[in-house]
Amino acid sequence: MIRRAIASKSYGLQRALAETSLGFFTPFVEIGIIPTKSFLRFKIEDMKIGTKSVLFGAHCFILHPFFVFAGWWKLYGFPYDPRLWVAFIVHDLGYWGKPNMDGPEGELHPYFGARVMSVLFDSHRKDKWHDFTLYHSRFLAKKNGAQYSKLCVADKLAIALTPAWLYLPMVRATGEIKEYMKDAERNSGGVIQVQKSQLKGYLAVQNYVLKWVDEHKEIKEDTWTPNARESIDENGVWK
Numbered sequence: 532m533i534r535r536a537i538a539s540k541s542y543g544l545q546r547a548l549a550e551t552s553l554g555f556f557t558p559f560v561e562i563g564i565i566p567t568k569s570f571l572r573f574k575i576e577d578m579k580i581g582t583k584s585v586l587f588g589a590h591c592f593i594l595h596p597f598f599v600f601a602g603w604w605k606l607y608g609f610p611y612d613p614r615l616w617v618a619f620i621v622h623d624l625g626y627w628g629k630p631n632m633d634g635p636e637g638e639l640h641p642y643f644g645a646r647v648m649s650v651l652f653d654s655h656r657k658d659k660w661h662d663f664t665l666y667h668s669r670f671l672a673k674k675n676g677a678q679y680s681k682l683c684v685a686d687k688l689a690i691a692l693t694p695a696w697l698y699l700p701m702v703r704a705t706g707e708i709k710e711y712m713k714d715a716e717r718n719s720g721g722v723i724q725v726q727k728s729q730l731k732g733y734l735a736v737q738n739y740v741l742k743w744v745d746e747h748k749e750i751k752e753d754t755w756t757p758n759a760r761e762s763i764d765e766n767g768v769w770k
């Protein structure tokens with residue numbers, strides 16, 4: 532009884548505080564400085580999948596660079612060069628505004644980060660940081676007849692290092708999971724079987740990328756990656 536009374540009192544207090552705060556914020560909501568819930572819902576639904584991925588999905592601009600950093604550290608030692616840190620942050624920002632992840636538009640996402648890195652760190656007639664960032668995509672490297680970079684390997688390891696309990700809610704929230712599940716088999720050249728369970732599907736992907744990383748960390752020729760993606764508006768966990 533007493534416990535219930537305390538609980539109800541504390542609930543009342545919380546409610547009063549919430550109402551006071553809401554009351555305080557109402558004028559800001561009315562003049563549009565603070566967006567309403569329905570406005571936010573509309574904005575999120577209206578966003579392109581690539582934008583959602585950068586904001587709160589598989590390529591979340593806060594979390595993903597951290598896992599790439601961890602992947603690099605594990606593979607190549609601590610990344611002392613701060614330019615690497617910038618690459619970890621910018622390499623996937625090009626997904627912003629893209630209507631698909633690995634379709635014709637999404638596939639070109641590395642170009643934005645590559646340009647940023649080039650402007651910041653490349654001297655004239657050298658494309659070192661540009662290519663380093665551009666070819667974090669093994670598919671793009673294959674398509675352009677170029678060598679994938681170490682960033683690609685660290686980026687793949689980042690997938691294996693991201694725990695399922697963190698990754699799955701994010702890709703479910705953005706809707707990326709549907710595309711990733713659908714195209715995992717094709718993007719792995721048939722190694723990954725289509726799974727009904729999202730968790731099993733993700734674990735299969737992690738297993739595959741770990742093997743890919745192990746085989747390619749010394750930047751050997753990539754014979755695993757299919758030459759071209761065939762359909763449009765497609766996806767894969769790895770790029």
Ligand SMILES: [Fe+2]
Nearest residue numbers: 622623668770
């Ligand atoms: Fe990428």
Ligand SMILES: [Fe+2]
Nearest residue numbers: 595622623686
């Ligand atoms: Fe990435």
